[in-house]
Amino acid sequence: MSILVNEDTRIMVQGITGHQGSFNAIQMQKFGSKVVAGTSPGKGGSEVNGIKVFNTVKEAMKEDPNATFISVASPYVLDAAKEAMYSGIDLIYILTEKVPYQDTMKIVSLAGKLGKKVVGPNGPGVTSPFTCKLGIMPNQIFKKGNVGVISRSGTLTYEIVNLITTNGLGESTVVGLGGDPVTGMNYIDALDEFKKDDQTDAVAMVGEIGGTAEEEAAEYIKDRFNKPVVSYITGRSAPPGKRMGHAGAIISRGKGTAESKVKALEDAGVSVASYPYEIPSLLKEVLK
Amino acid sequence: MNLYEYQAKELFKKFGISIPAGKHVATESDLQWDKFPVVVKAQVLTGGRGKAGGIKFAKDIGDLQAKGKEILAMSIKGLKVRSLLLEEKLEIEKEYYLSITLDRSTKRPVIIASTSGGMEIEDVEDSKIVKYWIDPTLGYSSFIGREVSFKLGLSPEESKQFQDVLGRIYALYEGYDCELVEINPLVVLKNGKILAGDAKVVVDSDSLFRHKELSENPAERTELEELAFKRGYALVELGGDIGVIANGAGLTMATLDGLTLKGLKPKNFLDLGGSDDVEKVVGAFQILKEAKIRGILINIFGGVTHCDTVANGIAEAKKRVGIDVPIVVRLSGVNEDLGRQILKENGIESYSDMMDAINETVKVVK
Numbered sequence: 009m010s011i012l013v014n015e016d017t018r019i020m021v022q023g024i025t026g027h028q029g030s031f032n033a034i035q036m037q038k039f040g041s042k043v044v045a046g047t048s049p050g051k052g053g054s055e056v057n058g059i060k061v062f063n064t065v066k067e068a069m070k071e072d073p074n075a076t077f078i079s080v081a082s083p084y085v086l087d088a089a090k091e092a093m094y095s096g097i098d099l100i101y102i103l104t105e106k107v108p109y110q111d112t113m114k115i116v117s118l119a120g121k122l123g124k125k126v127v128g129p130n131g132p133g134v135t136s137p138f139t140c141k142l143g144i145m146p147n148q149i150f151k152k153g154n155v156g157v158i159s160r161s162g163t164l165t166y167e168i169v170n171l172i173t174t175n176g177l178g179e180s181t182v183v184g185l186g187g188d189p190v191t192g193m194n195y196i197d198a199l200d201e202f203k204k205d206d207q208t209d210a211v212a213m214v215g216e217i218g219g220t221a222e223e224e225a226a227e228y229i230k231d232r233f234n235k236p237v238v239s240y241i242t243g244r245s246a247p248p249g250k251r252m253g254h255a256g257a258i259i260s261r262g263k264g265t266a267e268s269k270v271k272a273l274e275d276a277g278v279s280v281a282s283y284p285y286e287i288p289s290l291l292k293e294v295l296k
Numbered sequence: 297m298n299l300y301e302y303q304a305k306e307l308f309k310k311f312g313i314s315i316p317a318g319k320h321v322a323t324e325s326d327l328q329w330d331k332f333p334v335v336v337k338a339q340v341l342t343g344g345r346g347k348a349g350g351i352k353f354a355k356d357i358g359d360l361q362a363k364g365k366e367i368l369a370m371s372i373k374g375l376k377v378r379s380l381l382l383e384e385k386l387e388i389e390k391e392y393y394l395s396i397t398l399d400r401s402t403k404r405p406v407i408i409a410s411t412s413g414g415m416e417i418e419d420v421e422d423s424k425i426v427k428y429w430i431d432p433t434l435g436y437s438s439f440i441g442r443e444v445s446f447k448l449g450l451s452p453e454e455s456k457q458f459q460d461v462l463g464r465i466y467a468l469y470e471g472y473d474c475e476l477v478e479i480n481p482l483v484v485l486k487n488g489k490i491l492a493g494d495a496k497v498v499v500d501s502d503s504l505f506r507h508k509e510l511s512e513n514p515a516e517r518t519e520l521e522e523l524a525f526k527r528g529y530a531l532v533e534l535g536g537d538i539g540v541i542a543n544g545a546g547l548t549m550a551t552l553d554g555l556t557l558k559g560l561k562p563k564n565f566l567d568l569g570g571s572d573d574v575e576k577v578v579g580a581f582q583i584l585k586e587a588k589i590r591g592i593l594i595n596i597f598g599g600v601t602h603c604d605t606v607a608n609g610i611a612e613a614k615k616r617v618g619i620d621v622p623i624v625v626r627l628s629g630v631n632e633d634l635g636r637q638i639l640k641e642n643g644i645e646s647y648s649d650m651m652d653a654i655n656e657t658v659k660v661v662k
Contacts, residue, residue, distance in 0.1 A: 108503035161546020245556035253545025
């Protein structure tokens with residue numbers, strides 16, 4: 009199988025008539041995803057590449073979606089996520105960047121209480137070759153296989169997935185958590201899913217400076233994870249106090265350094281690569 | 297976005313939190329005050345201004361004007377002092393600590409309080425710190441204030457005032473999308489009254505669309521960062537001499553790490569982000585032209601950003617911007633072959649593998 013998404017995932021795109029919404033709806037279709045509906049207030053009745061557009065999520069529920077791709081502008085993300093939760097959508101992926109973190113905090117807190125899953129914001133989504141892509145990862149870098157990938161970044165995820173694919177391995181599911189200080193799923197949530205997934209034999213975990221999510225994941229891996237993990241951590245050369253693009257990627261008050269993350273992971277028995285290109289050979293080693 | 301102390305205190309006032317009597321002064325001619333002694337505080341967005349001589353007491357009007365002029369002419373940690381805050385001198389009995397900030401691990405706001413204030417909270421032992429995590433769905437409620445002040449062991453009179461302050465700073469934290477609201481010290485005066493001695497407020501920059509009255513402060517940016525910021529680029533200056541242009545924050549960081557591990561020192565972090573625009577690429581070169589560098593490494597993994605767009609941008613920049621240092625290009629991903637061809641037609645070699653490009657950079661700048 010795969011985690012989070014599969015052939016039964018039926019995607020709705022909130023904000024489907026926008027540039028990102030329409031482009032990615034079509035790319036997801038090309039990948040093989042079932043994109044069953046879209047919303048755009050005031051544009052109900054129209055279509056995007058054969059996908060029916062509705063004014064509200066409530067109306068779009070006629071098409072029976074169970075996952076949503078949110079790509080509305082940042083001021084409207086909290087509202088869009090609530091609209092999806094009100095209608096019973098189980099999996100919420102948020103593409104939008106620059107969402108106020110207090111909005112994200114409310115979405116994540118509500119979702120936790122309602123038993124919903126949130127991926128993002130500000131991340132590339134979830135892809136399982138080739139049953140479903142819920143997100144924006146490039147279609148051509150994947151190969152079906154037994155490696156699970158978890159990452160906080162976008163492009164660096166593509167780099168790692170591409171390396172895995174071109175070196176003769178393949179992916180079960182790739183999860184992009186997002187680069188904000190607060191995101192829905194974190195490493196532990198994704199590891200928990202990979203633990204139960206029989207298609208996944210090893211996990212590549214891509215981390216970066218800022219926060220302590222990698223250290224917490226290392227604790228989890230040490231005590232409660234049953235599959236080999238390899239890792240690459242970026243931001244080793246980042247100076248403290250400077251935000252490296254991602255709102256979450258900052259070393260502040262001595263916390264969140266690459267050294268601390270590498271050490272925690274190595275202590276948990278994880279092989280940590282110095283360069284991205286070392287990931288495939290580390291994977292081959294642990295998969296022997 | 298960091299607010300200056302005087303801006304933070306204006307917000308405190310708006311939310312009904314007691315602050316010392318004070319006045320914001322931007323020019324020498326405004327250095328007037330009638331009740332002495334008075335505290336003269338430099339307004340800069342950095343810590344440690346006291347140690348740097350940015351906080352002084354003035355005993356009379358002549359002293360105020362001399363010290364005010366002196367501090368206005370100072371730079372603290374490279375930041376020019378642009379204004380001052382004059383404040384009444386307080387009769388301090390005790391100093392407490394109170395803040396609300398995001399706890400990334402639990403994805404919740406956390407209240408941090410201590411009766412040991414006036415110093416860095418990191419230096420206070422854990423047993424003297426009270427923490428309370430707020431459920432973002434349920435929000436703040438008065439019982440939380442009671443619980444925290446019981447744990448701190450405050451007297452009934454202090455407790456009443458403390459709970460009032462806590463409720464108000466939570467309203468500020470939420471109302472202004474803050475990343476941090478910190479009062480250190482929270483002062484207990486000799487007459488028993490509690491007020492905010494200092495004020496630190498950091499507002500989430502992503503929320504400024506709902507706080508239009510707060511215009512972006514000139515943050516701690518270098519000249520190059522300021523130039524890039526004005527032109528809409530995410531650039532961080534790092535101080536080395538190898539220019540870097542990449543796409544995506546993670547890949548850009550990985551590029552910097554790769555160069556550093558090979559013994560080179562990157563000049564900058566520059567992320568083209570999710571753009572697919574020739575001019576955005578040209579503009580990146582125009583910014584790097586202003587920097588003192590020995591070479592430029594471009595590392596692109598095409599997704600939203602197509603490789604041919606970047607290639608066209610590099611070719612344009614070569615013609616229009618006039619870069620006189622070696623350029624090394626790595627292209628992979630969407631439209632890679634097309635991009636490579638465009639570069640070739642313009643006499644530029646490119647690599648498909650990131651390590652090859654890093655190794656080539658090492659070679660060409662030697």
